[in-house]
Amino acid sequence: MEPPDEADCCNSGCNPCILDVYEAQLRKYQKLGREKSGAVNALNPTSYTVFVLTGRKKINESVFFYTFKYADCRERQPNCLDYKPGQYFLLRGRDPQGEFTRAYTPIPVPQNASLEFTVLVRLYDTGRMSQLFKTMQVGGETSWRGPYGEFAPDYAHKFLVFIAQGTGIAPLYALIRDIVVHNEECESFVKLFFCVRNCDDILLRDELYELGSFWNFNYEVFCNNCDQNVAKYHETIHNKKMSFCDLENYVQGKLGQVQVMISGSETFGREIKEIIDRLGIESSHVYVF
Ligand SMILES: Cc1cc2nc3c(=O)[nH]c(=O)nc-3n(C[C@H](O)[C@H](O)[C@H](O)COP(=O)(O)OP(=O)(O)OC[C@H]3O[C@@H](n4cnc5c(N)ncnc54)[C@H](O)[C@@H]3O)c2cc1C
Structure with a gap:
C-alpha cells in the first residue's frame, strides 16, 4: 500500500x-x-x-x-x-x-x-x-x-427501523436494498420513515415502491407540505411532520427488539435521537449516519 x-x-x-x-x-x-x-x-x-x-x-x-x-x-x-x-x-x-x-x-x-x-x-x-x-x-x-464508514445492521434485531430526511435516504436505501433483495437470511422486518419537504422531494420513489413488494419491507412518508392530493403508488403519506407519537406507535411492544438507523441533517439527527431516547430505546441500538 x-x-x-x-x-x-x-x-x-x-x-x-x-x-x-x-x-x-x-x-x-x-x-x-x-x-x-x-x-x-x-x-x-x-x-x-x-x-x-x-x-x-x-x-x-x-x-x-x-x-x-x-x-x-x-x-x-x-x-x-x-x-x-x-x-x-x-x-x-x-x-x-x-x-x-x-x-x-x-x-x-x-x-x-x-x-x-x-x-x-x-x-x-x-x-x-x-x-x-x-x-x-x-x-x-x-x-x-x-x-469510508463501517456500519452493518444487526439482524439479531427483529425490527430494523430506518429514519431518513432528504438525501439522507441515500445510505439507508443502499442498506435496505441490500437487506431485502440480497440477504435471504435476514428475517427482520424493515421499516422506513422518510421525512421530506414536499412530494417532489420523495427521492428514489420508484425504487422504494419496488422494494415495497418484498414481504419484510414497508415505508411511510412524512411530508411537511404535501402538494399532491394522491399518493403516486398508494403509499402511506402523512401530510405533517413526523412526531414522537408516530414513532411511539410503531415501537410500542417492540422495545429491546428494535435497531434504529437515522440519516439526515445534523439537526434532524439530533431531534430524532432525542425522540428515540425518550422512547427508551438503548443508545447502543441506535446509529446516526
Ligand atoms: C457521510 C456523509 C454522506 C453524505 N452523502 C451525501 C449524498 O449522498 N448526497 C448529498 O447530496 N449530500 C451528501 N452529504 C452532504 C455533502 O457532503 C455536502 O455537505 C453537501 O453536498 C453540501 O456541500 P456544499 O459544498 O455544496 O455546501 P457547503 O459549502 O458545505 O455549504 C454551504 C451552504 O449550503 C447550504 N447547505 C449545505 N448543506 C446543507 C444541508 N445539509 N441542509 C441545508 N442546507 C445546507 C447551507 O446554506 C450552507 O451554509 C453527505 C455528508 C456526509 C457527512
Whole structure:
C-alpha cells in the first residue's frame, strides 16, 4: 500500500483525513498479514482516483443523479469497485478558496456499467461543492477517494427501523436494498420513515415502491407540505411532520427488539435521537449516519 504524500492532506479538516486513513489501513493490513488476492479495487481510501462524469439526471429542482466511471491510468488496472452498502466516498474540490472535500454516498443502480457509480446529490445555492457540480460537464474529470464508514445492521434485531430526511435516504436505501433483495437470511422486518419537504422531494420513489413488494419491507412518508392530493403508488403519506407519537406507535411492544438507523441533517439527527431516547430505546441500538 502506497503511503500518501504529506501534500495530499489539504489541511481543511477533512473527516477522515487522508493521513489518518492511511495509518488505520496500515494497521488493519499488518494485522491481516496478507493482501486480498486477485481483487484490485478502483477506489482507494488513501489516494485519489480519477472518475469521469458519464451522466446527470434531474430528479427535481435541486436534486440530481450523477454517474461517474473509472478513468485513471494505473499500472495495475482495477477489476472491481468494491464498497459496502451505506459507505460513502469523498470528492475533492478546488475553488479560489483552496482545496476541500465533501462526502457522497453511492446508491445501488443496477444499470451502472462496471467500475461506475451513481450518487444522488442535492445542490445548494451557496454550497462550494454544489457550484462545482453545477458546472461539471459529461466527460469531465473528478477525483474521489474511499470507501469510508463501517456500519452493518444487526439482524439479531427483529425490527430494523430506518429514519431518513432528504438525501439522507441515500445510505439507508443502499442498506435496505441490500437487506431485502440480497440477504435471504435476514428475517427482520424493515421499516422506513422518510421525512421530506414536499412530494417532489420523495427521492428514489420508484425504487422504494419496488422494494415495497418484498414481504419484510414497508415505508411511510412524512411530508411537511404535501402538494399532491394522491399518493403516486398508494403509499402511506402523512401530510405533517413526523412526531414522537408516530414513532411511539410503531415501537410500542417492540422495545429491546428494535435497531434504529437515522440519516439526515445534523439537526434532524439530533431531534430524532432525542425522540428515540425518550422512547427508551438503548443508545447502543441506535446509529446516526
Ligand atoms: C457521510 C456523509 C454522506 C453524505 N452523502 C451525501 C449524498 O449522498 N448526497 C448529498 O447530496 N449530500 C451528501 N452529504 C452532504 C455533502 O457532503 C455536502 O455537505 C453537501 O453536498 C453540501 O456541500 P456544499 O459544498 O455544496 O455546501 P457547503 O459549502 O458545505 O455549504 C454551504 C451552504 O449550503 C447550504 N447547505 C449545505 N448543506 C446543507 C444541508 N445539509 N441542509 C441545508 N442546507 C445546507 C447551507 O446554506 C450552507 O451554509 C453527505 C455528508 C456526509 C457527512
